Amino acid sequence: MIEKFVSLDTVGVPLDRGNVDTDAIIPARYLKTLKRTGLGVGLFFAWRYDAGGAELPDFPLNRPSFRGGKVLVAGENFGCGSSREHAVWALMDFGFRAVIAPSFSDIFHNNCLKNGMLPVTLPAAEVRSLIDALLAAPGGKIAVDLPAQTVRGPGGDIHAFRVDPFAKKCLLEGLDEIALTLTSAAEIDRYERERKKATPWLFLDLAG
Amino acid sequence: MRTLFEKIRDRHVVTARGDGNVLLYIDRQLIHEVTSPQAFEGLRLAGRSVRRPGAMLAVPDHNVPTTPDRTERIDDRESREQIEELRNNALGAGVALFDITDPRQGIVHIIGPESGLVQPGITIVCGDSHTGTLGAFGAIAFGVGTSEVEHVLATQTLWQGTPRRMRVTVNGALPFMVTPKDVILAVIAKIGASGGTGYAIEFAGETIRKMSMEGRMTVCNMTIEAGARFGLIAPDETTSAYLKGRPLAPPAEMWDAAVADWKTLPSDPDATWDREETLDASNLEPHVTWGTSPQDALPVGGVVPDPEAQPDPSERARMRRALEYMGLAPGTRMTDIVVDKVFIGSCTNSRIEDLRAAAAVASGRKVHANVTALVVPGSGLVKRQAEEEGLDRVFVAAGFQWRLPGCSMCLGMNPDKLKPGERCASTSNRNFEGRQGPGGRTHLMSPAMAAAAAVSGRIADVREVVR
Numbered sequence: 001m002i003e004k005f006v007s008l009d010t011v012g013v014p015l016d017r018g019n020v021d022t023d024a025i026i027p028a029r030y031l032k033t034l035k036r037t038g039l040g041v042g043l044f045f046a047w048r049y050d051a052g053g054a055e056l057p058d059f060p061l062n063r064p065s066f067r068g069g070k071v072l073v074a075g076e077n078f079g080c081g082s083s084r085e086h087a088v089w090a091l092m093d094f095g096f097r098a099v100i101a102p103s104f105s106d107i108f109h110n111n112c113l114k115n116g117m118l119p120v121t122l123p124a125a126e127v128r129s130l131i132d133a134l135l136a137a138p139g140g141k142i143a144v145d146l147p148a149q150t151v152r153g154p155g156g157d158i159h160a161f162r163v164d165p166f167a168k169k170c171l172l173e174g175l176d177e178i179a180l181t182l183t184s185a186a187e188i189d190r191y192e193r194e195r196k197k198a199t200p201w202l203f204l205d206l207a208g
Numbered sequence: 209m210r211t212l213f214e215k216i217r218d219r220h221v222v223t224a225r226g227d228g229n230v231l232l233y234i235d236r237q238l239i240h241e242v243t244s245p246q247a248f249e250g251l252r253l254a255g256r257s258v259r260r261p262g263a264m265l266a267v268p269d270h271n272v273p274t275t276p277d278r279t280e281r282i283d284d285r286e287s288r289e290q291i292e293e294l295r296n297n298a299l300g301a302g303v304a305l306f307d308i309t310d311p312r313q314g315i316v317h318i319i320g321p322e323s324g325l326v327q328p329g330i331t332i333v334c335g336d337s338h339t340g341t342l343g344a345f346g347a348i349a350f351g352v353g354t355s356e357v358e359h360v361l362a363t364q365t366l367w368q369g370t371p372r373r374m375r376v377t378v379n380g381a382l383p384f385m386v387t388p389k390d391v392i393l394a395v396i397a398k399i400g401a402s403g404g405t406g407y408a409i410e411f412a413g414e415t416i417r418k419m420s421m422e423g424r425m426t427v428c429n430m431t432i433e434a435g436a437r438f439g440l441i442a443p444d445e446t447t448s449a450y451l452k453g454r455p456l457a458p459p460a461e462m463w464d465a466a467v468a469d470w471k472t473l474p475s476d477p478d479a480t481w482d483r484e485e486t487l488d489a490s491n492l493e494p495h496v497t498w499g500t501s502p503q504d505a506l507p508v509g510g511v512v513p514d515p516e517a518q519p520d521p522s523e524r525a526r527m528r529r530a531l532e533y534m535g536l537a538p539g540t541r542m543t544d545i546v547v548d549k550v551f552i553g554s555c556t557n558s559r560i561e562d563l564r565a566a567a568a569v570a571s572g573r574k575v576h577a578n579v580t581a582l583v584v585p586g587s588g589l590v591k592r593q594a595e596e597e598g599l600d601r602v603f604v605a606a607g608f609q610w611r612l613p614g615c616s617m618c619l620g621m622n623p624d625k626l627k628p629g630e631r632c633a634s635t636s637n638r639n640f641e642g643r644q645g646p647g648g649r650t651h652l653m654s655p656a657m658a659a660a661a662a663v664s665g666r667i668a669d670v671r672e673v674v675r
Contacts, residue, residue: 016522016525017524019401019402021389022494023640023643027620028270028619028620028621029241029620034246034249034289034293035249046641051647063464076402080435081337082336082638082662083337083353084243093215105402105435106405106435107351107352107353110353110354110356111355113352115355136401164227164229164369166229166310176254177355178256178358178359178363179254181231181362181365185363186366187223188222188231188363188365195233195278199329199466199467199469200235200462201327202235202327202330206236206263206265207262207302207457
């Protein structure tokens, strides 16, 4: 049930910070929802607003020249910490469809792919040059082409990236991974029958 | 020549995709109220059902207040609704539930092991990054997002790639008042907050072997703070002794077969590793954090570091921001930092040993007049045991608040949180900006160190406090 991702050509939004954790992306108090939607209001809340609720003008998401951008460019270890998928839902609800960084936390990276958000890993020096270019000339465009696996920077510079082939297919076609897995139901049944003999203690009902 | 991780993984492969990804069977899933509502909703929308309800256990922990009136009323409407939603989803699907009034309720990573359902050789997931805690039993245990929670509910499997292999060997006897929390803080400081990204980390060595299950869980709990989804420790006699007789452990008629199976699991002596790290525990000191990443840990005798001495410009910028957020100046002695609150609890440090260690420091002393201190047992069973041992009376006599189990002040989702600018000595796992409440400032440390901070009114070297 994921949104398709094919390509983007959009304003790049620089977030020149490393180790951006998912508590910063979406604070815990926004996690009390029963839904996946509407989380954009809480995105980077503590960095976007002051204590009185007024926008902090210097934060990139608040600067007019970066508004409407769909690609976030950030420092290393992006999305570290809590597994909350709400971080991806908040970024997408705000309008982002891709994040470019030198590295991502494993869980956040997975969560992106399950929702049609593209995490692009590029060498640190290339991310640095993109952030510098976006800061030097705000409003610069970044193009992300998933079929070609390239990013084009504001200066026309081309950066190739790698992506797991299966994840790529899921993104391009918006595939429902559960439906795909359920085509292996017979293998799951067989596995359970065999393991029940080998390790019967793992098949006792936890509900008693 | 396989590692513990590889042995467990190999026996859980249902099918392979040919591109390095395998469909991994998931033996068990733990469920809490925050990351599961959308997963159950997804199932309903797609007309799917829970494949193996008997392989799941649900518990409310993140939202629950820790005050006694919580069984009558929960004022926060959204929290109440999440707890009710969990109840409805669990009951509707036939999933076991330790509800808010159940004496076994507690933090998901505490109650899982306590019930005996976490065993060597299993795969287990939960929609929570601290699921790695359970790897202490010699299991593949990892945190997943809500989409993966839904995938496991529907299929009892997950598609997984192959993590790289890291072994962290810790040798040497732990010095006086130095604990498993100090070991893991030192490891994170050494390899960094993203040093373990892409790895499964196995902790080995004499120091780990001598740790109790409680201590091993503290170590594995914070593996994610070094970026690794998986932290594992080979099962041994300590593991099986902990499990024997627990309600959901293998029953008597299967026990010998289970133990025999567990003995085959430890990494082979000739297993290969992609990366090896070592730590000498015999020189270790109690650790505390100064910044806003768990990697910002140093010995309590140290001073707040100077960003200007940091050669890397992005790390320098990060340190400057961290110090500004924390309201600290470079060169300040850690033991000169005054605290407002003390939190003893969380999935890192709320087990019985943690409470004993804190109580030993609190005993006969008084919480400083300017400090509010909370002790939050990890589960109803930990609370009961602590009360049987008289630890609650020690804490209350010293001026600590003795609370009901839950995640409490670890994460700012329930009434226990810091106010802006407040500074907390905390036994939890994350010192991120705003983690314990917007504007709150967190210093991570062990339970004994937190108790020492409570009675001192500032960060203190517990070795001097108890001398």
